[in-house]
Amino acid sequence: MAEDFDVSLNETAVYHPDPSFRNQEMYKDYATAYRDFLKDPDGFWRNIASDLVWFRPWDTICEWEYPFARWFVNAQCNITYNCLERHVKNHRRNKVALFWRGEGEQERILTYDHLYKDVMQFANGLKKLGVSKGDRVCIYMPMIPEQVIAMLACARIGAVHSVVFAGYGASALNQRITGAEAKIVITAESSVRRGKTIPLKPIVEEALLHAPTVEHVVVLRTQQPPVTLVPDFEVDFYELMNGAPKDCPPEVMDAEDPLFILYTSGTTGTPKGIVHTCGGYMVGAYYTTKYVLNVMDNDVYWCTADPGWVTGHTYGIYGPLLTGATIFMSESTPDFPDPGIWWKLIEEYGINILYTAPTAIRTFMKFGEEWPDRYDLSSLRILASVGEPLNPEAFLWFYHTIGKKRCPIIDTWWQTETGMHMITTLAGEPMKPGYAGKPIPGVVADVVDRDGNTVPPNQGGFLAIKEPWPSMMRTIFRDEDRYRKYWESGNHPYYSTSDLAVKDNDGYIMILGRSDDLIIVSGHNIGSAEVESALVSHQAVAEAAAIGKPDPLKGNIVKAFVTLIEGYTPSDKLTGDLKYHVRQTLGPISVPAELEYTDTLPKTRSGKIMRRVLRARELGMDPGDISTIDE
Numbered sequence: 001m002a003e004d005f006d007v008s009l010n011e012t013a014v015y016h017p018d019p020s021f022r023n024q025e026m027y028k029d030y031a032t033a034y035r036d037f038l039k040d041p042d043g044f045w046r047n048i049a050s051d052l053v054w055f056r057p058w059d060t061i062c063e064w065e066y067p068f069a070r071w072f073v074n075a076q077c078n079i080t081y082n083c084l085e086r087h088v089k090n091h092r093r094n095k096v097a098l099f100w101r102g103e104g105e106q107e108r109i110l111t112y113d114h115l116y117k118d119v120m121q122f123a124n125g126l127k128k129l130g131v132s133k134g135d136r137v138c139i140y141m142p143m144i145p146e147q148v149i150a151m152l153a154c155a156r157i158g159a160v161h162s163v164v165f166a167g168y169g170a171s172a173l174n175q176r177i178t179g180a181e182a183k184i185v186i187t188a189e190s191s192v193r194r195g196k197t198i199p200l201k202p203i204v205e206e207a208l209l210h211a212p213t214v215e216h217v218v219v220l221r222t223q224q225p226p227v228t229l230v231p232d233f234e235v236d237f238y239e240l241m242n243g244a245p246k247d248c249p250p251e252v253m254d255a256e257d258p259l260f261i262l263y264t265s266g267t268t269g270t271p272k273g274i275v276h277t278c279g280g281y282m283v284g285a286y287y288t289t290k291y292v293l294n295v296m297d298n299d300v301y302w303c304t305a306d307p308g309w310v311t312g313h314t315y316g317i318y319g320p321l322l323t324g325a326t327i328f329m330s331e332s333t334p335d336f337p338d339p340g341i342w343w344k345l346i347e348e349y350g351i352n353i354l355y356t357a358p359t360a361i362r363t364f365m366k367f368g369e370e371w372p373d374r375y376d377l378s379s380l381r382i383l384a385s386v387g388e389p390l391n392p393e394a395f396l397w398f399y400h401t402i403g404k405k406r407c408p409i410i411d412t413w414w415q416t417e418t419g420m421h422m423i424t425t426l427a428g429e430p431m432k433p434g435y436a437g438k439p440i441p442g443v444v445a446d447v448v449d450r451d452g453n454t455v456p457p458n459q460g461g462f463l464a465i466k467e468p469w470p471s472m473m474r475t476i477f478r479d480e481d482r483y484r485k486y487w488e489s490g491n492h493p494y495y496s497t498s499d500l501a502v503k504d505n506d507g508y509i510m511i512l513g514r515s516d517d518l519i520i521v522s523g524h525n526i527g528s529a530e531v532e533s534a535l536v537s538h539q540a541v542a543e544a545a546a547i548g549k550p551d552p553l554k555g556n557i558v559k560a561f562v563t564l565i566e567g568y569t570p571s572d573k574l575t576g577d578l579k580y581h582v583r584q585t586l587g588p589i590s591v592p593a594e595l596e597y598t599d600t601l602p603k604t605r606s607g608k609i610m611r612r613v614l615r616a617r618e619l620g621m622d623p624g625d626i627s628t629i630d631e
């Protein structure tokens with residue numbers, strides 16, 4: 001609730017980067033660009049979309065039938081044509097598309113031509129397994145080139161990929177496989193983290209116990225001797241690929257055909273399968289990578305996000321490939337083998353753009369300046385952040401210690417649902433630490449009250465998006481009602497972000513956090529409901545409630561309140577068991593850092609657990625309206 005927030009804004013310092021950072025191709029300055037967009041929104045998007053190759057042009061730019069939008073109506077395209085052929089057939093054939101670094105210093109380099117050929121051949125392999133346009137393919141792999149190949153191969157043939165972060169546990173994976181009714185699962189035998197091998201295949205096997213739609217599992221074998229595969233059901237990644245024909249023309253996709261589903265946690269029920277489309281998403285990813293992140297032809301660009309998250313989709317893979325950039329991808333953990341690893345990689349590869357998360361920046365702050373100071377970071381041109389508010393301390397450290405006061409800091413606000421950046425400070429514009437910035441040209445956003453009316457500057461409210469945009473989600477897979485809910489708050493047809501925000505006199509927006517029960521831990525979206533149902537699935541637990549609790553490093557941690565079934569008593573052993581159980585079910589990022597036993601949980605008379613009452617108690621705040629509480 002916005003009213004619960006004490007929004008006391010201090011006078012903020014303003015940082016002025018060199019105006020030469022402004023992307024001249026696009027705009028002279030923010031104000032002019034934004035005004036031009038408002039004057040002619042269709043013209044604005046037409047201009048951007050015209051940089052890309054379409055097999056058939058659109059009839060109209062946007063058809064808006066609240067709450068459903070269609071963009072680039074009746075146009076035909078294939079995103080992989082724009083990511084691959086468009087470069088291979090022009091001057092980028094032998095340009096590096098992907099530098100990949102493993103934890104153990106292994107390196108792999110794929111040129112655009114290599115990537116193009118691998119994608120086509122693996123796409124033909126998928127066809128051999130019976131995959132065709134519209135089928136869903138679940139990808140559960142570590143951050144390796146094969147993950148990129150698998151995603152693009154799906155897009156090549158019009159199959160809808162659903163990438164699941166390889167840190168998720170068996171039950172979370174099962175939910176996402178069955179939710180998407182996946183026909184194929186693509187996985188790897190194992191991944192590596194901090195020098196340790198982490199088996200993935202056993203998790204997939206467990207997740208497949210009740211997943212009737214899956215016909216085959218494609219396994220990238222990584223161990224010696226390689227794991228034995230179940231004949232006919234399990235298929236080796238490279239045998240499938242190398243045994244397939246080489247040439248695979250791109251499937252002709254309607255702009256509104258689905259490109260992918262990506263699951264994101266909700267506050268209730270099962271995770272939401274966010275559906276993105278081929279045309280609008282492509283334009284949004286291309287536009288923002290080029291004009292917000294400012295990726296240029298000679299840049300080596302590093303987005304540290306795993307492709308299991310939307311950041312990895314849009315800015316790890318699709319966006320940079322659409323702009324023809326060189327991607328740097330690394331499996332590395334920020335402090336392994338030591339806290340200098342990222343800075344070492346930046347020096348070694350001459351990285352120009354670094355896009356990462358506040359939690360990583362705060363972790364590095366803790367290790368101290370001596371680590372980055374050992375390396376030459378002068379190649380860096382732009383620094384960007386995403387996932388949670390970039391607090392002023394982290395902004396300043398990033399700006400001074402990493403950027404040496406040369407690099408603009410671009411704090412990008414957006415969501416899985418928005419597909420692309422929405423609010424940020426474009427390179428070259430004045431920066432205010434703590435503020436994400438303004439809606440980018442193409443986006444109409446505002447801070448509103450509960451009814452959807454604009455609130456005056458410096459007053460907290462809900463962040464709303466007022467007009468459709470090309471890369472907006474089109475629906476929630478098999479759950480249109482849930483999609484409609486995003487557009488049904490207040491008396492206006494606005495998209496509700498569920499974030500709280502405040503706008504200052506200059507129009508800069510500061511994101512204050514979530515207005516719902518979603519918990520953002522280290523920039524990852526944790527659904528309170530998922531944690532609760534994982535806890536309740538343990539034999540000792542009667543009821544559970546999960547809330548977010550502010551944490552200086554991770555932004556938030558998960559705190560769980562648990563009531564036990566008769567006959568069980570609280571103990572450290574049980575706490576350990578419960579945490580282990582959540583880890584096995586959902587994966588390590590969802591494990592409650594704190595777990596408290598309680599005899600009762602505050603509930604409404606209809607039996608809904610009132611998490612906000614628990615949160616208020618925990619933080620010593622006023623719980624707000626508790627008239628519905630059941631004494």
Ligand code: WT7
Nearest residue numbers: 311386387388389411412413414415416511525
């Ligand atoms: C939620 C969306 C967008 C990719 C990563 C997360 C929070 C995201 C920022 C930012 C403050 C941010 C919001 C948002 N968030 N970026 N720059 N400043 N908060 O995607 O998992 O869909 O989560 O992350 O609360 O609603 P997601």
